[in-house]
Amino acid sequence: MFVCTACGRKFSLEEHHQRCPICNEPLQLENMKGKRRDGNVWERYRDFYSIPLSMDYSLGEGDTPIIRVDMYGNEFYLKNETLNPTWSFKDRGTFVAINRAIQMGFDRIGVVSTGNMAASVAAYGAHAGLDTIVLVSENILNEKISQLLPYGAKILKVKGDYGELYFKSLKIGKTRKIYFMNSDDPFRIEGYKTIAYELAEKVDVDYVFVPTSSGGLFRGVYKGFLELKESGTIDKIPEMVAVQAKGCSPICSAYPSGKIGRFKNASTIAHAIENPYPPSGNAVLRILKKNGWKCIAVEEDEIIKAQEELAYKGIFVQPASATTLAVLKKLNLKNSRIALILTGSGLKTKSIEYSKTIPLCDIEELEDCEVFK
Ligand SMILES: [Zn+2]
Structure with a gap:
């Protein structure tokens, strides 16, 4: 149901x-209950799915590594979602939604997205042999288009309000029989809950920091922990913090009123979480309030700094993912175990413009070069 x-x-x-x-x-x-079994993450948690999942439509998503690093007096567990087939967590949700599409007899699927999800749906649509339509906003960056083109999806730029496009696409989907598997689709949420399962198997954390845009990921991870708790697998759910960029923070801004409004003049380097009118915003607020959890917004310079700090630990993430580390400074935590959900690869967005110049050396003088001293 x-x-x-x-x-x-x-x-x-x-x-x-x-x-x-x-x-x-x-x-x-x-919510489903069950016990952990063997196999990949979909097989291990097959009790927790109310629809069958065929691995025919999988590209190998999920079961991503968890890397431990110690910083600022805390233990961090980096859930490295950049290792998914199209380099973001979206693949988990797309895999489940594609299964649903096939079961419901759709031969056309679609998505409204500015980046990560568009590439994911285009790839999985191609793999499943489905016609795929991607609606993007008029001002989409060329580097994002270039990640979509290889998969052969039909791409359409749409002029007008991007938040409204989400609702319009669902309407068109109904009349034209196209499954628009957008950001907070119920089956996407089912995919994202596997992140909670994988975390709970390996680490016992006090906090989970989640970059939050439409609210789909936050809802999914929460649902995963809730199901494990209801199944008796874990005793308590870690405190989940919804993280946004200050330049686009409709959920944090709506916290006092409890009702999402449209965030005006949204602008942030963290494009992957730049949704001024999150369709699951109210649903996330309900979860936060029910549990007494926080929504925290971070500044642009804090995001850039955190992106660099994560790269210095060996993981290059997109700015949206770096918000999770940036938020730490606002919380002032010590001796905590914290999971950061690193949602997507840094290669997906325009690289940070480093000011450092790279020295040049003649091969004949190689041994005398500064770098060896
Ligand atoms: Zn209702």
Whole structure:
């Protein structure tokens, strides 16, 4: 069954719903219980899926490494999602949504995205042999388009409000029978919950910092922990912190009122979390308030600095992922175990412009070069 995250009404999985037909808030699948088995992450947690998942549609997503680093008096566990097939966590959600698409007889799928998710849906659509339509905003950067083109999806630039495009696409999807597997689609959430499963298997953390845009990832990771707790696998859910960039922080800004509004003049280097009107914003606020958790926004210079610090630990992430480390300075934690969800690769976005110049040396004088001294 689908369950509405706001009004709690239930709807049959036989019909293809994406948002609540009554209150228009996000739907999710009922929580499942089970025990851990063998195999890859989808097989180990097969009890937790109310739809069958065929590995025919997998590109090898999930089961990403967790790297431990010690910084600022804390133990960090870096969940390296940059190692997914299209270099971001989105692949987990796309895999589940593609399974749903096939089961429901869709031969066309689509997505509204500015980057990570577009590449993911284009790749998985190609692999499954589905016609794939990607709607992007008019001012999308060429470097993002170049990650999409190889997969052969139909790409359309749309002029107008990007937040509205999400809702318009769902409407068109209904009339034209195209499954728009957008950011907080209920089946995407099912994919993202595997991040919580994988974390809980390996580490016992006090906090999980989650870069938060549409709210889909945050909801997914929370659902994963909740299901493990309800199954008796873990005793407590780590405190989850929703992290945003100050330049686009509609969820943090709405915390006092509890109701999402459109964030005006959004602008941040963390493009992957630049959604001024997050479709799951209210759903995330409900989770934060229920648990007494925080939403924290970080400055641009803090993001850039954190991106560099993570790279110096050997992991090059996109700015959106670096927000998770940047937020630490606002919390002033010591002796804590903290999981950072590093959502996507730094190669996906324009590289940081380092001011350092690289020295040049003649091969004949190599031994005398500064670098060896
Ligand atoms: Zn509802």
